[in-house]
Amino acid sequence: SAPSAPATVTDAQIRSAAIDVLRRNDLGGMTAAAPDLYPHQWSWDAAFVAIGLARIDVPRAVTELDTLLGAQWRTGMIPHIRFAAQGGDYFPGPQRWGRAPAMPDGVWTSGITQPPVHAIALRHILDRGRENGGHDQQIAEEFAAATFDRWLAWHRWLATARDPEGVGLVEIHHGWESGFDNSPRWDGPYSRVVPGPVPPFERRDTAHVADLAERPSDDEYRRYLWLLEQKRSVGYDDAAILPIAAFRVRDVFFSAILAAASDVLAGIGEELGRLPEAAELRALARRFRAGVTSTIDPITGLARDQDVLTGKWIAKETIAGFAPLISGGFPDLLARQSRIIRGRRWMGHPGLAHPLPSSTSPASPDFRPCTYWRGPVWPFLMVLFAWAATRDGDLVLAKELRGASLDQLSDLTFAEYYEPFTGAPLGSRAQSWTAAAALEWLG
Ligand code: 9YW
Numbered sequence: 319s320a321p322s323a324p325a326t327v328t329d330a331q332i333r334s335a336a337i338d339v340l341r342r343n344d345l346g347g348m349t350a351a352a353p354d355l356y357p358h359q360w361s362w363d364a365a366f367v368a369i370g371l372a373r374i375d376v377p378r379a380v381t382e383l384d385t386l387l388g389a390q391w392r393t394g395m396i397p398h399i400r401f402a403a404q405g406g407d408y409f410p411g412p413q414r415w416g417r418a419p420a421m422p423d424g425v426w427t428s429g430i431t432q433p434p435v436h437a438i439a440l441r442h443i444l445d446r447g448r449e450n451g452g453h454d455q456q457i458a459e460e461f462a463a464a465t466f467d468r469w470l471a472w473h474r475w476l477a478t479a480r481d482p483e484g485v486g487l488v489e490i491h492h493g494w495e496s497g498f499d500n501s502p503r504w505d506g507p508y509s510r511v512v513p514g515p516v517p518p519f520e521r522r523d524t525a526h527v528a529d530l531a532e533r534p535s536d537d538e539y540r541r542y543l544w545l546l547e548q549k550r551s552v553g554y555d556d557a558a559i560l561p562i563a564a565f566r567v568r569d570v571f572f573s574a575i576l577a578a579a580s581d582v583l584a585g586i587g588e589e590l591g592r593l594p595e596a597a598e599l600r601a602l603a604r605r606f607r608a609g610v611t612s613t614i615d616p617i618t619g620l621a622r623d624q625d626v627l628t629g630k631w632i633a634k635e636t637i638a639g640f641a642p643l644i645s646g647g648f649p650d651l652l653a654r655q656s657r658i659i660r661g662r663r664w665m666g667h668p669g670l671a672h673p674l675p676s677s678t679s680p681a682s683p684d685f686r687p688c689t690y691w692r693g694p695v696w697p698f699l700m701v702l703f704a705w706a707a708t709r710d711g712d713l714v715l716a717k718e719l720r721g722a723s724l725d726q727l728s729d730l731t732f733a734e735y736y737e738p739f740t741g742a743p744l745g746s747r748a749q750s751w752t753a754a755a756a757l758e759w760l761g
Contacts, residue, residue: 327728333760335730337374339753340367344378345402347385352734352746355526357406359386361398361432362497363751365439366698370754372439372446373761376454379443380461383436387468389427391420393556394475396436397427398494409522410546418554429546429554430492433575434476437469437583438705442758444586462586469583470595476576477602479556486609487568488576489626491559492545496569500534501677501691502634502684504567507625511564513544532688532744541565566626570613571638574621574645577606578706581646610645619654635663635682636691637675637699644706656712659703665718671741672722674700680738687737694735694744697723698751701758720759727756 343350348359349367356363364386371379389400401412412426421427440462447458480488490496493504523533534542545565552558560566580603587596613622613631620639623632643655660666663681665673670680677691677699678684686692700723707716726736732752734745 327730329724329760332724332728332730332756336370336727336732336753336756336760339732339748340371340374340750340757343748343750343753345404347381348400348402349382349750350402350406351751352749354407355523355734355746356408358402358408359389359400361386361396361400362435363698365435366701366751367754368439369442369701370751370757372443373757376443376447376450377457379439379446380457383439383443384461384465386436387465389422389425390468390472391418391422391427393420393479394471395420395431395479396434396472397421398430398432399428401426401428407522409519410543414517414519414543414546416550420554429549430495431476431480431490432495432497433572434472434579435575435702436472437579437586438702440465440469440586441582463590466583466587466590466592466595470587470599473576473580473583473599473602477605481609482560484605485568486605486607486612487570487573487624488606489566490569490572491549491563491565492542493565494542496572496638498571498636498638498677498691500538500689501636501638502682503623503632503636503638504565505634505684506630506632507565507567507627508538508541510627511541511544513540514547516540516543516547519543527745529688532690534690564627567632568609568624568626569638570610570621570623570641571644573606574610574641575702577603577610577645578709580606607645607647610641611647611651614642614651619658634684635679636684637677640675640703643703643710643712646706646710652710652712656707656715660715660718665722667738669739671737671739672726673718674722674726674738675703676738677735687739688744690735690745693738695726695738696735697727697755701755723755724759727752727759732756 350357351360351363364382368379368382390396415429444458447454493499580599584596584599621641640659642651659675663679664675667680674695676695678693700719704716704719731743731747733743734749
């Protein structure tokens with residue numbers, strides 16, 4: 319497959335192709351994460367989609383987040399999937415997840431969560447609305463004021479239900495909650511999951527991709543489904559799952575996002591005059607930033623996850639190791655991480671088609687160039703890293719990420735993920751958050 323597009327592709331062509339992808343994936347009030355593979359709204363995808371939409375249509379960006387909020391559980395949790403009413407073909411679908419007491423009436427969702435990037439998207443919407451002024455500004459500001467308490471409830475739920483001991487790290491109960499489904503980070507914890515009986519299943523993802531080596535194996539899938547059954551067996555109750563969960567991992571990257579997003583939401587709270595809540599969010603940001611910092615491996619300089627069930631650190635060489643670049647932290651830590659990510663095990667690896675950090679280091683024994691979260695480059699993550707780098711004044715890193723990512727996206731496939739060495743598009747094509755990334759880069 320062709321790694322790079324002809325040099326004649328212009329920014330205007332990238333923009334119009336990206337807009338086209340988002341239009342085609344628009345199901346009404348929500349954007350399908352991908353046209354065939356993921357025909358529903360995914361939580362963290364929706365946030366990145368909103369960032370991209372805010373560049374072209376502020377009211378539509380607001381709608382994206384509003385629809386997602388319609389799926390928020392009574393506990394405050396935002397579920398990882400809001401199923402489209404028209405029921406696109408996806409497994410595990412709404413029947414497999416079932417209903418839970420905390421699920422909103424009349425809405426079908428999954429029963430697990432995903433990283434809380436939403437406040438960052440809300441900030442982007444506000445900024446774009448204010449740049450445009452007029453109706454866009456009014457809609458964005460009204461939305462922020464009207465929904466502040468719901469985002470606050472979301473952050474509070476994560477800080478309590480998912481950090482019951484107050485260590486400053488969010489625990490996840492399923493690899494899917496991380497958004498890094500089959501990352502080598504989860505190999506150890508999954509290897510200790512002994513799946514109980516799982517109702518028969520037929521996967522759908524494998525029908526949509528050409529090469530099965532790009533997807534998780536059936537054995538991995540059985541464990542994924544067992545964790546779902548465990549959650550379902552307790553009605554998705556946050557306390558009842560803790561003593562029985564076969565997978566409990568403190569996810570450092572998720573925690574870093576919570577830290578960053580809590581600071582952003584605090585800033586919005588301050589603008590709204592919600593000072594006690596803003597102070598609470600600042601304290602959350604500090605707590606989770608400190609949690610992230612506490613995981614650093616002194617030898618490698620990378621952040622680590624922790625398996626709650628064994629108490630052990632998980633030290634895999636994945637992009638999640640750069641969690642401090644997302645959460646922010648001490649200047650010397652950020653400078654060290656910026657050096658590492660631009661070094662030869664990452665962006666500076668000599669074999670890369672584009673100098674971008676891959677999901678797993680090409681220098682790691684766990685690296686698989688075509689397999690999902692075990693190696694390929696995920697464009698939406700580049701936007702998150704560049705946003706955080708800009709926040710922390712690392713403009714060189716932000717600029718390098720933007721340039722290389724735009725080169726990659728000029729193949730106009732807007733693939734779900736890319737082979738790092740050849741630059742070949744992999745997984746789904748016309749993936750919404752990839753198109754959104756292009757729009758954000760183009761400004
Ligand atoms: C799945 C939708 C989702 C992303 C995840 C990614 C993948 C597969 O696709 O998950 O079936 O949920 O790992 O981060 O949100 O794009």
